[in-house]
Amino acid sequence: MTEATLPKPPAVNATSATSPPPVPPRRPPPVPARALSDGQKEALAIQALGLLNEQVQARIVHYKSELATSPELDAITAQVVAQLKAMQAAVSDTAGATRPPEETEEQQTRALALLLPRFFSVQGQFATRILKPIGKKIAKLFFESELHEKSKGDKDKTIRHAEQGVFYVLSRYKNRLRAEAEGFEFESPDVRQATLDLLAKTERDLQVAFLSRRSPELNRVMTIYTAVLGDFLQKHLPPRLEQMGKVTVRVSKAARRSGSVGYKIQADAFADFRAEWERLFMQQMVFFCGDELLERLTQEGEAFQEETVKFFTDPHVFSETCAVVCEQLYDFLCLEGFLDLPVDWRVSRSAQD
Numbered sequence: 001m002t003e004a005t006l007p008k009p010p011a012v013n014a015t016s017a018t019s020p021p022p023v024p025p026r027r028p029p030p031v032p033a034r035a036l037s038d039g040q041k042e043a044l045a046i047q048a049l050g051l052l053n054e055q056v057q058a059r060i061v062h063y064k065s066e067l068a069t070s071p072e073l074d075a076i077t078a079q080v081v082a083q084l085k086a087m088q089a090a091v092s093d094t095a096g097a098t099r100p101p102e103e104t105e106e107q108q109t110r111a112l113a114l115l116l117p118r119f120f121s122v123q124g125q126f127a128t129r130i131l132k133p134i135g136k137k138i139a140k141l142f143f144e145s146e147l148h149e150k151s152k153g154d155k156d157k158t159i160r161h162a163e164q165g166v167f168y169v170l171s172r173y174k175n176r177l178r179a180e181a182e183g184f185e186f187e188s189p190d191v192r193q194a195t196l197d198l199l200a201k202t203e204r205d206l207q208v209a210f211l212s213r214r215s216p217e218l219n220r221v222m223t224i225y226t227a228v229l230g231d232f233l234q235k236h237l238p239p240r241l242e243q244m245g246k247v248t249v250r251v252s253k254a255a256r257r258s259g260s261v262g263y264k265i266q267a268d269a270f271a272d273f274r275a276e277w278e279r280l281f282m283q284q285m286v287f288f289c290g291d292e293l294l295e296r297l298t299q300e301g302e303a304f305q306e307e308t309v310k311f312f313t314d315p316h317v318f319s320e321t322c323a324v325v326c327e328q329l330y331d332f333l334c335l336e337g338f339l340d341l342p343v344d345w346r347v348s349r350s351a352q353d
Contacts (some may be wrong), residue, residue, distance in 0.1 A: 036290045036313070045286040047315035049279060052322055099262070105255035105261030111338055112245040119332050120233055120241065129328055130233070131226055137320045138225070142218050143211050145311055147171070157307060162211040165247050170203045217308055220337075221297070225312060229293045229321065244280045251276045269338040274330070282322050289318075 004187035017232045036044070147167075148157075170177070179195040181199055186192040249255065252272035265273050290313060296307055311317065 008209045011089075036223065036294070038151065038287075041286050041290055042283075044290065044313070044315055044318065045282045048318035048322065049282050050156075050288065051315055051319035055319065056321060069076075100262070104260050105249055108255050108265060109246045109249045111263060112249060112333075113242045114240040114335060114338055115338055116245055117238060119329055120238055122288065130325060134227065134229065134321050134324045135222060137324065138222065138317055139218065141316055141320060142311060145212055145213060145314075146307075147207065160212060160305070163206050163213060163214045167206040167210050168204065174203065193317060199329060217304060220302070221308055222314060224296050225293060228289050228296060230242065231292070232285060232288045233325070237284060240284065244277070244284075247280060248277045264337060265339045267342045270342055270345065273339075274326070278322060278326055281326060282318065285322065286318055318326045 147203070159168070177199060178196065179287070181193070181195055184192075184195075189340070249265075252269055252275070253272055254260065254269040257266070257268060257269055261293075293312055294309070296311075297304055330339060330341060330345075334341050
């Protein structure tokens with residue numbers, strides 16, 4: 001909480017100066033400021049976009065590293081691709097001779113403006129397609145963050161549960177404890193293995209017990225986050241979709257490439273199309289959801305743990321949310337015939353699923 005937002009202290013009544021002071025209430029856990037500054041939002045959006053791009057690149061590199069091809073197959077593939085490109089170029093040259101890029105861009109913009117509202121409408125099992133996958137990813141991130149004894153700022157966490165404290169100790173000295181156990185003299189290999197298994201089971205049981213303590217608060221905050229995200233996707237975003245699509249098509253120069261057509265975005269323009277769309281989407285999401293979520297958390301009348309509130313303003317939460325929504329959108333646009341997805345993108349998505 002910044003100095004400017006601190007509440008003013010109550011006025012002192014001179015007539016009560018001789019009265020004994022009231023017993024001070026228990027100090028509640030610190031609550032972050034109810035609004036992020038524009039600078040904080042910009043920084044958060046940039047961090048989240050960076051994480052999202054790292055995830056995409058890592059996924060594609062992992063896919064490419066698993067490809068096993070032969071020189072003969074590569075030569076045949078290259079020949080087929082060259083022939084297809086030559087055919088596409090011949091067709092596009094004929095069409096492009098009579099169609100200026102501005103007209104192609106306008107056609108792409110109109111087509112995208114018709115498709116975007118359909119995707120973000122309430123119809124078509126929106127919650128199943130979007131909100132449930134996001135909930136699973138964020139819950140996984142939350143529990144992973146809880147298992148670390150330090151916060152994102154490398155600050156020791158406050159121990160609030162006995163299981164949490166003992167689990168952190170076992171995690172910190174896990175390797176040493178195992179080495180100490182292996183140094184004993186055992187009656188038989190079975191007893192040795194049973195000892196190590198019991199040590200591992202003790203750590204797992206404490207982990208489960210600790211995370212089960214955190215689940216109720218996660219569920220309460222996730223309910224709020226899901227409501228905020230639903231308002232963003234179905235109320236805040238729709239009036240802005242047409243302009244976002246127009247800017248995306250123009251900045252990505254999808255209509256100004258060799259072979260561009262008015263009815264779809266081709267695969268060679270996808271990277272720039274994706275980068276600009278996700279930049280606009282991330283900005284809108286961070287600026288809306290950041291403030292709205294913090295405001296609702298402070299209005300709930302419940303003191304959420306500081307670590308929980310900080311987690312939901314972490315760039316990882318926004319990058320995971322953006323990834324789920326945008327990947328679903330690209331699949332939808334591809335099925336509608338408006339967007340050609342590169343082969344490495346489609347195969348890496350299939351491998352991930």
